[in-house]
Amino acid sequence: MLKVYNTLTGKKEKFETEEAGKVKMYVCGLTVQNYSHIGHIRSAINYDVVRRFLEYLGYQVDYISNFTDINEKIVKRAAEEDLTPAELADKYANAFLEDIREFNIKAADKYLRVSENIDQIIEMVKTLIDKGYAYEVNGNVYFSVESFEDYGKLSGRNLDEMQAGARIAVNEEKRNPLDFGLWKKVEPGDGWDSPWGEGWPGWHIECSAMSMKRLGATFDIHGGGVDLIFPHHENEIAQSEAYSGQKFVNYWLHNGTVNLSGEKMSKSQGNFFTSREVLKEFSARVIRYFLLSRHYRSPIDFAYEKLEEAQTSLERIENTRKQLAKVLSLDIDSAAENKEAEDFFEKIVKKQRAFVEALEDDFNTAEAIGVLHDLVGEINSYINQKDFSLNEKNFAILEETEEIFLELAEILGLEFELESAAAAGNDLVDPLVNLLIDLRDKARENKNWEEADLIRDRLQEIGIEVIDTSRGTEWEIKEAKDDN
RNA sequence: GGCGGCAUAGCCAAGUGGUAAGGCAGAGGACUGCAAAUCCUUUAUUCGACGGUUCAAAUCCGUCUGCCGCCUCCA
Known part of the structure; x- marks a missing residue:
């Protein structure tokens, strides 16, 4: 029987789907503004295993993720790279898709993009205003946290506590400092038309609008990093349930962070390894194995030394x-x-x-x-x-x-292709190496150890390892990555 | 300040009431002409500290210490 830890209840619960035999899951993707780092990859690998295991158990899984391709950071980064925001988003979305292929992560059944779902988002914001959960001020629309009774149920907070220790910049337009933006007014030319003027969606609304559009008002699993619990997922619940009047998600799953020397790896702090730079040192499979060697909810400390151990x-x-x-x-x-x-x-x-x-x-x-x-x-x-x-x-x-x-x-997504000697070489190399191996075997038969060892050493030098076993002599071409 | 989490061998890491998985490193052994590779065996009377509950605690409760996350963009 499958049991999953649900952040919403703080307990492991028996897993039951909305619809028999089907799992509808949504995993928060990333803002496509740069190359992915190991933290993103951990998350992706983690939910990939969740998906693979559910499939192994016989479920039909609809796995959805997203690319955030509209926000200030995208615009800023696009200017830096001299691209349009759309070009920049495309570039890094494609880079991410390449990365996950490399890590043997199954692609989502659909990657939803904010820029392709503006209508849906506007419709949702409009409804929230009509229902009295949101208000518009000067072209900005905010969600009123006080209007949603259950606000704080995911992160285990209440509004009073949060206001006491709030470190939120004062925004005169908001009725409550914790109110969050659903629609943001932007400079003419940067945004989309809406009933409130030109603008673009706030961060949280995209996931709600897109996930419900594809998976329905209530779906089974919503995943992401622990650092998204508050405010992102808390806000998603508020706006989604306010909108639909139904429970948004049954099981909230959150993976731990990847740390560097005990501190969370993150783009904003600049202490991160991109997956691309790590792939220069270790194979994707080793990295995957390493990341899976710790329970997904715990933080994992990243270090090359640990990857070496994992490799062994x-x-x-x-x-x-x-x-x-x-x-x-x-x-x-x-x-x-x-x-x-x-x-x-x-x-x-x-x-x-x-x-x-x-x-x-x-x-x-x-x-x-x-x-x-x-x-x-x-x-x-x-x-x-x-x-x-x-x-x-x-x-x-x-x-x-x-x-x-x-x-x-x-x-676990660990597939072992056989790199047999025959597969490793080619039509010319194999017979040649076999010839040398035969010669060495002859020498060994004659107890001509010098010649036998010379052949072995010379082959070693050119990267061919000779292995004597009880079944006879075998050889393989060593991977360059093992050399250091 | 508020909320939450973590602390298990030299290192990494499972285990949430029934007497400490697994890996790396180390030690011993097998194999080998030697070597490499590989394989096998082995390594915590004890789970941050101190109390408590229980027939029984790494696991539950309390206090303390240390570390981390979230409360601001974040996977």
Whole structure:
């Protein structure tokens, strides 16, 4: 049974959808003003796993996200890059789409853009005014927080508390300092026509208008970073529920931040790593694995040192994947002993169950990765037995094991392609290397160690690793990224 | 100031009432002509401190200490 932690109630709750078998989820995307940083990627990877796991459980998921492509920052950045705001937004939206492809994050079913949903937003603002939840002053429209009874229910605050410690700049137009803008008046030429004059939407309204347009007045999951709980998501609830008169979202999920030396990584503070610069040092898969090695609600401290550890840890899993494939390509010996294949498979199935249970408990990827290591240990122990050999029985079981293994890894978005020696090289390289390996084997047979070692060293120099195993000599081309 | 969260081995990190997952590093071993790679085994009488509840607490309650987040743009 799937349980999810809901920020709204502060508890883990049984997950039940509005519509049987379908999950409607919306994840706050980003303002497309620059390249994404690791914090954005963590969020995207996290909800990607949520989505993959829901799909694994058999749900049909409608996964929606957004690009904020209208606001002051966009205009400012566009001027800096000598682009129009639309061009700038396009550039970074495309960069983000490239990034998520790199990280093996499934694209949303739809990315909604503010600039394409202005009509919807205006209609919503108009309705909020008509219903008495919002008011217009000098071309600006504000939402009146006092008019919405439940204001503060997500972030666990009340209006009195907040006003006491308010650090909000005084704005004479607002009836209450916590009122927030639904529509903002802007310089002629920059905005869109509206009943209140030229302007553009306030930040919060876009997510409400677009998510409800696509998913309906009430939907299942709304996700984003913890730093969006207040005011962004609080305001979304207020305006959405005021507008529709219905509950906006059933489950609010919030992921922890990525920190640098204990401090939140953020664009405004300038302490961030873009995903692009990190990708120069580590593979996307290592970064993904690292980010999933901690529970999504906890903050995670980012450091290259940690990524190195993650890389080593991930390699253990990858090695098993490779070894398993090699074992499955061995010749089957019908006379071979069975080697307790059933006991082994029972353990595998148990691990599979444990893995699913970990994710069913509020998407505990850290625990799931632990289970994956357990699984790897079982496989290694089995296939590395001294007198291991393959017969029909354990071949079938190992094939099924491989399937389970790959299926579980795929829920985490970790896919292991086999870079076998044959695939790594090309038509010319493979036979040449094989020839050298043959020569070295000859030399070894003759106990001509100098020549054997010379071949090994020279191959090493050009980036080909020679691996002697009990199954014979294997080789692979080392990735350049492993060199440092 | 208000609200919320966190503190588990050298490091990273699961675990929210039943007697401490997993990874990295370290140690031992297997394999090897040697080496590399790989694999196996192993590593916390104890969970920030002090009290309390309970047959039983890392888990619940209280106090304290330290760190962080939000309250302003933020994934």
